[in-house]
Amino acid sequence: MKITNNIILITGGASGIGLGLTERFIQENNTVIICGRQVATLNEVKDKFPSVVTKVCDLSMEEDRIGLYNWISENHSDLNVLVNNAGIQNWMNISDIDFYHKTENEINTNVLAPIHLTTLFLNLKSLDTIINVTSGLAFVQLSKVPVYCATKAFFHSFTLSLRYC
Ligand SMILES: NC(=O)c1ccc[n+]([C@@H]2O[C@H](COP(=O)([O-])OP(=O)(O)OC[C@H]3O[C@@H](n4cnc5c(N)ncnc54)[C@H](OP(=O)(O)O)[C@@H]3O)[C@@H](O)[C@H]2O)c1
Known part of the structure; x- marks a missing residue:
């Protein structure tokens, strides 16, 4: 690019x-x-780099993803690059009482959010580049972060397939 x-x-x-x-x-x-x-974190960046445009949203929530897309298509419809970088990593064990809920949140944030954003932002005629941030842990399993590794393996595989779509 x-x-x-x-x-x-x-x-x-x-x-x-x-x-x-x-x-x-x-x-x-x-x-x-x-x-x-x-x-507060967004504002700190804005203070340091006044040209940065900020938008609060929780990408684990479907409605926030749609809201972000609608806001950008109304205010920055010439956007041409999407960088799917946001991600979370939970240390967890299958015997944890909240293992399922942590898993749901991690999959929502690391997998469903970037896939959903990709489908939404492809509707922008100006979009020409998508950059996805995955991890070396897509290839090496670390037992303290079992779901994180799996989400990154998924996202890496999805990204490779996207190149041929
Ligand atoms: N650090 C590493 O060693 C490493 C190595 C390989 C890959 N990665 C990957 O690189 C990416 C960035 O990691 P990082 O280490 O820079 O993490 P980080 O410092 O924790 O930053 C993650 C960013 O994602 C945002 N985020 C998390 N959940 C979100 C949500 N639900 N909605 C909107 N924004 C959300 C956070 O903002 P808020 O908290 O304000 O929402 C934060 O700005 C991730 O995809 C990670 O898996 C990291």
């Missing part, structure tokens, strides 16, 4: 790897839109 003059949505772009991408893409003269659940 060309690395300047894009309109880019980076999910989870206010911290960690997402923030690194945000900073780098701003340096390269791109318009960067970031989203996350925590208003």
Whole structure:
């Protein structure tokens, strides 16, 4: 992809790897839109990089994903890059009482959210690039984070298939 003059949505772009991408893409003269659940964290990034556009949303919720897409299609309809970066990692054991609910949340955030966003944002005529952040743990199993590893293996496989669609 060309690395300047894009309109880019980076999910989870206010911290960690997402923030690194945000900073780098701003340096390269791109318009960067970031989203996350925590208003304070988004505002901190906005204070540091005034050109960043922020949107609060919880990507584990289907209605928030649709809301994010509708808001971008109304306000930034020339968006051309989607970076599916937001993800969570839960340390857990199958004997935990809340194992199922943690699993549901992790699958919603790491798998269903980026797949749903991909289907939604493909409706934008300007979209030409999708970047998916997976993990080395797609290939190596770590028993403390069994569902995380499985979500990243899923997402990696899905991403490879997407290249041929
Ligand atoms: N760190 C590593 O060593 C590593 C290695 C390989 C791959 N990865 C992957 O890289 C990506 C980023 O990881 P990171 O380490 O940078 O994590 P991080 O620092 O915890 O950042 C995750 C970001 O995702 C956002 N997020 C999480 N759940 C969300 C939700 N339901 N709705 C909206 N935003 C949500 C968070 O914002 P809010 O909390 O404000 O919602 C946060 O900005 C993840 O997909 C992760 O699996 C990380």
